[in-house]
Amino acid sequence: MTEGEEREERGGPGRRHDFRLLWGGETVSKFGSSVSGVAMPLVAVVTLRADTLWVSVLAAAAWLPWLLFGLSAGAWVDRVRRRPLMIACNLGSLVLLASVPVAAWCGVLGMAQLLAVALLTGCASVLFSVAYRVYLPTVVPREELSAANAKLQGSESVAQLGGLGAGGLLAGALGAVSGLLADGATFLVSTLCLLAVRGREPRAGKPQARPGLRAEIREGLRYTLRDPYLRVLTVYGSVTNLLLTGCQAILTVFLVRELGVGEGAVGCLLAAGGVGGFLGALAAGPTARRFGTARGMLLCKLLTAPLGLLIPLAGEGARSLLLALGLAGLSVGVVCGSVIQGAFRQTYCPPELLGRITASYSVANYGSVPVGALLGGALGTALGLRPTLWLLTSGLALSSLLLLVRPLAGRRDLPTEPGTGKRGATEAAAVPVRSATAGAM
Numbered sequence: 341m342t343e344g345e346e347r348e349e350r351g352g353p354g355r356r357h358d359f360r361l362l363w364g365g366e367t368v369s370k371f372g373s374s375v376s377g378v379a380m381p382l383v384a385v386v387t388l389r390a391d392t393l394w395v396s397v398l399a400a401a402a403w404l405p406w407l408l409f410g411l412s413a414g415a416w417v418d419r420v421r422r423r424p425l426m427i428a429c430n431l432g433s434l435v436l437l438a439s440v441p442v443a444a445w446c447g448v449l450g451m452a453q454l455l456a457v458a459l460l461t462g463c464a465s466v467l468f469s470v471a472y473r474v475y476l477p478t479v480v481p482r483e484e485l486s487a488a489n490a491k492l493q494g495s496e497s498v499a500q501l502g503g504l505g506a507g508g509l510l511a512g513a514l515g516a517v518s519g520l521l522a523d524g525a526t527f528l529v530s531t532l533c534l535l536a537v538r539g540r541e542p543r544a545g546k547p548q549a550r551p552g553l554r555a556e557i558r559e560g561l562r563y564t565l566r567d568p569y570l571r572v573l574t575v576y577g578s579v580t581n582l583l584l585t586g587c588q589a590i591l592t593v594f595l596v597r598e599l600g601v602g603e604g605a606v607g608c609l610l611a612a613g614g615v616g617g618f619l620g621a622l623a624a625g626p627t628a629r630r631f632g633t634a635r636g637m638l639l640c641k642l643l644t645a646p647l648g649l650l651i652p653l654a655g656e657g658a659r660s661l662l663l664a665l666g667l668a669g670l671s672v673g674v675v676c677g678s679v680i681q682g683a684f685r686q687t688y689c690p691p692e693l694l695g696r697i698t699a700s701y702s703v704a705n706y707g708s709v710p711v712g713a714l715l716g717g718a719l720g721t722a723l724g725l726r727p728t729l730w731l732l733t734s735g736l737a738l739s740s741l742l743l744l745v746r747p748l749a750g751r752r753d754l755p756t757e758p759g760t761g762k763r764g765a766t767e768a769a770a771v772p773v774r775s776a777t778a779g780a781m
Contacts, residue, residue, distance in 0.1 A: 361533040363491060367495040368526045368530060369526050369530040371499040376437070376523040381593075382519070384398050391721070396716050397455065399585070406466055410702060410706060413470045417471050425468075429467050430468070431527070433524070434524045434528055434531075470699070560699060561700050563689075563690075564701060568746070570685075572748060577705045583732050584736060586713065589713040592606060595660070598726065610667065620671060637680045641673050645737045645739065649733050650666030651666035652726050716732065
């Protein structure tokens with residue numbers, strides 16, 4: 341081993357050249373995605389004067405690809421080289437996003453194009469996300485994957501925080517379409533980082549050496565639905581995502597048209613969710629160690645979900661800060677619980693099924709996003725924005741009760757492998773959870 345390799349080994353994944361490139365490119369890309377998260381609905385509301393239902397349809401379009409082919413994407417990615425696929429996804433997204441400001445400057449932008457861009461960039465995002473998770477172990481040794489994932493998740497929270505604020509500032513200073521152009525530029529940065537990775541990616545396995553896609557998908561689904569812990573957490577995640585996305589789909593319309601918030605301030609208020617997410621990531625490790633993984637997850641959900649009721653209480657002027665506080669509170673619980681659940685799945689699930697179980701869980705969660713977005717838009721149109729927010733946030737406050745059912749009820753810790761979760765089993769085998777932001781800064 342060379343002296344440089346020894347220094348990399350001692351310094352962990354952050355000392356590795358290829359990981360730094362991958363980490364930096366992904367962080368910049370997440371920053372751009374957060375900018376678009378503000379800019380895209382603002383283009384619809386301010387530039388195209390879209391109504392509430394159309395804005396919710398736009399939000400649904402970005403996540404619909406997970407529902408359409410998320411399950412098959414995981415198995416398909418195993419059959420191709422990941423880095424070229426990721427580069428192609430980046431470049432395709434760049435072109436799509438750049439088409440929006442070009443069309444706006446030419447005076448031909450319409451909702452049809454905006455919906456097409458959201459749908460197609462969503463397809464690229466599904467493929468990139470799955471390929472990225474599979475590609476990471478070729479860059480980082482197995483023993484450093486936990487630390488690498490911690491750095492990625494921590495920087496994602498920071499990028500979300502900065503991106504939402506920057507999206508609002510860009511919209512206020514240069515117009516909403518400028519945010520989409522900025523997001524396109526981040527895909528270029530991510531592509532350059534991927535091209536600069538030195539390590540050679542091993543060839544994917546031969547398709548004939550593996551079972552069919554349908555068989556793989558069925559096996560992952562069957563395991564997820566039959567296991568009592570995975571089943572409860574999957575149902576809870578789907579319900580929570582549905583209600584939370586319903587709220588998010590109409591928040592921009594609510595801020596602009598009911599509270600009279602300017603374009604620049606919209607991103608700053610929505611950035612409160614990023615602050616809450618960062619705090620939740622910091623709190624995950626200490627919470628799990630102090631209260632146990634199962635009890636800690638329950639506490640963070642039960643204590644933070646009711647804070648979402650502050651959102652419909654928001655009003656004009658200083659009262660708009662209630663919305664920011666509600667978003668921050670919800671995000672603390674969501675991210676803290678997600679970190680604990682992620683560590684649980686990685687230690688509990690059989691390694692040979694982890695990818696397919698993760699895909700099944702992700703599709704159930706992300707697949708509820710477009711449904712929730714459409715639900716929020718339909719209810720907002722029929723009942724009004726504020727009554728809809730009251731309905732959805734009340735559902736979020738009650739949804740945590742789903743976690744009180746067996747086998748989670750009464751447990752201090754989540755099991756580390758199937759068969760150790762019965763009452764009376766040793767609690768010494770608790771899931772080890774570290775803060776998702778360890779070393780991220």
